[in-house]
Amino acid sequence: MPTSATFVARLQRALGDDAVLTDPSELAAYGSDRCRGDWPIAPTVVARPIDELGVTSVVRVCAEEGVAIVPSGGRTGLAGGAAAPNGECVLSLERMRRILAVDAAGRLLRAQAGATVEDVQLAASAHGLLYPVDFAAKGSAQIGGSIATNAGGVRVLRYGSTRAWVSGLRVVLANGEAVELGGSLVKDNTGYDLRQLFIGSEGTLGVIVEATLRLTQPPPGLVTVLCAVASEPAILELFARMQRALVLQAFEFFDHACLEHVLAHRDRSGGPFAEPAQYYVLVEVESESQSTDAMRARVMETLEAATAAGEITDAVISASSVQARELWSLREDISESLHRHRPHKNDIALPVARVAEFMSQWRPLVRRLLPGAQALVFGHIGDGNLHLNVLPPPDMEPAAFVARCRTYDAEAYALVHDFSGSISAEHGIGLLKREHLHFSRDAAQIAAMRAIKLAFDPHGLFNPGKLFQAGA
Numbered sequence: 001m002p003t004s005a006t007f008v009a010r011l012q013r014a015l016g017d018d019a020v021l022t023d024p025s026e027l028a029a030y031g032s033d034r035c036r037g038d039w040p041i042a043p044t045v046v047a048r049p050i051d052e053l054g055v056t057s058v059v060r061v062c063a064e065e066g067v068a069i070v071p072s073g074g075r076t077g078l079a080g081g082a083a084a085p086n087g088e089c090v091l092s093l094e095r096m097r098r099i100l101a102v103d104a105a106g107r108l109l110r111a112q113a114g115a116t117v118e119d120v121q122l123a124a125s126a127h128g129l130l131y132p133v134d135f136a137a138k139g140s141a142q143i144g145g146s147i148a149t150n151a152g153g154v155r156v157l158r159y160g161s162t163r164a165w166v167s168g169l170r171v172v173l174a175n176g177e178a179v180e181l182g183g184s185l186v187k188d189n190t191g192y193d194l195r196q197l198f199i200g201s202e203g204t205l206g207v208i209v210e211a212t213l214r215l216t217q218p219p220p221g222l223v224t225v226l227c228a229v230a231s232e233p234a235i236l237e238l239f240a241r242m243q244r245a246l247v248l249q250a251f252e253f254f255d256h257a258c259l260e261h262v263l264a265h266r267d268r269s270g271g272p273f274a275e276p277a278q279y280y281v282l283v284e285v286e287s288e289s290q291s292t293d294a295m296r297a298r299v300m301e302t303l304e305a306a307t308a309a310g311e312i313t314d315a316v317i318s319a320s321s322v323q324a325r326e327l328w329s330l331r332e333d334i335s336e337s338l339h340r341h342r343p344h345k346n347d348i349a350l351p352v353a354r355v356a357e358f359m360s361q362w363r364p365l366v367r368r369l370l371p372g373a374q375a376l377v378f379g380h381i382g383d384g385n386l387h388l389n390v391l392p393p394p395d396m397e398p399a400a401f402v403a404r405c406r407t408y409d410a411e412a413y414a415l416v417h418d419f420s421g422s423i424s425a426e427h428g429i430g431l432l433k434r435e436h437l438h439f440s441r442d443a444a445q446i447a448a449m450r451a452i453k454l455a456f457d458p459h460g461l462f463n464p465g466k467l468f469q470a471g472a
Helices: 005-015 024-030 052-065 117-125 143-148 194-198 232-245 256-265 293-308 321-332 334-339 352-369 398-418 434-439 443-456
Strands: 045-047 069-072 089-092 099-103 108-112 166-172 178-182 207-214 221-229 248-255 279-287 312-317 344-349 374-380 385-391
Touching (some): 052 069, 052 089, 052 207, 069 143, 221 321, 232 279, 232 352, 248 256, 248 321, 256 334, 293 312, 334 385, 344 398, 352 374, 385 398
Parallel strands (some): 045 089
Antiparallel strands (some): 166 178
8 A cells, every 4th residue: 555745745734744754663663552463564654633623634635545544542452453564544643632521510521532541540530530441551541442442451340341431432434524422411312322333343433533431439448359269160169259248349360370470570589478379369349438447357257258168278458558559560560571471362251150161171272282382361250351371482483383373263262162252352353363253253243244344434444454354
């Protein structure tokens, strides 16, 4: 897809010279996300508008010049959804970061799409409210991108995914027209909810430029607990017990190998317990009042019962917010600690009741297909979302490992299908998983998705090749 000097000049006239990037190093940075795939990174220009008018100008120029667009947020995704492999124009929303309004009475917040998730959280907190979607990359992940991928995070158990918190969107369509989808109304029963189509659409239907988000009241207090768990079945037994007794905000888990990598990343030795465990469970419990003393007592009673039942071997209850953050960091730092080892990742969802059974079959599959590789797992047990990670054997060339992982992926996703799961829990399909989409969506569903894409984007302007192969 060659890009002419005339095209670049048109973008510069529309946005200003400083908003249009063509330097090769900048193209490489903006043309990819955190997913390391085997596709090229080859955008020809980056456009960085400051407002909706700038976005509509970029879309119209690209449509007239026949240049495809890759909408770009914080580029924290792990599925190649923000990759630009074929000379596309990367449309970065990074300069559209304003919080536009907070309606404390209506518990709504309006923001430009480039505001980070953390920006939104802080703006809500300043009014005594909470935007509850939360994940480790919140400081760089943008709200538009999180909506386009229907981001989940660590508190889906309590609050649901991003979809539950989007009240309205402003979106620029393929003809350059900006439309309002939803808004501040609580009730609006007037036909198709087009807003929902854009949530999780991965930038394939249009560009989100603004979002109206629902907020909620923060809990009076939280108690954070880290448990040492002896086995996979015990994780689910503990989850059932704690759900019966307590109000859970989060129920996260990670295996001992994940903990070892976090400690190594910090140049530390020795874990949180005197004796290592096979698994660790991090639980955040919602207190019913400003005083957490009664809640801590209930948590202690629940832990004692879990110990007596053989579900846990040890536990620590945070004594302060500082200690709670330290316990959370053991879970949230896992991805960063593994990144340097170039892990092969699978982000899957399963029926919660079948998580332990799946893991008992997944590890032997890794040993069979990738001998010598290290299999690690962490994730959100409360919503059945597992992050499967496989580190290459020390003596295997990267190219050989990538080649073997293709066979592994096909069998791993077939196993997910056998367990009635999803091949993508919260990172989308992108370029990475499009050939495996049939494991989660049947032919009729994929045909319907293609029809929706064609209706909104008949010329394939937005994020071509993502979700499913363009033209295939």
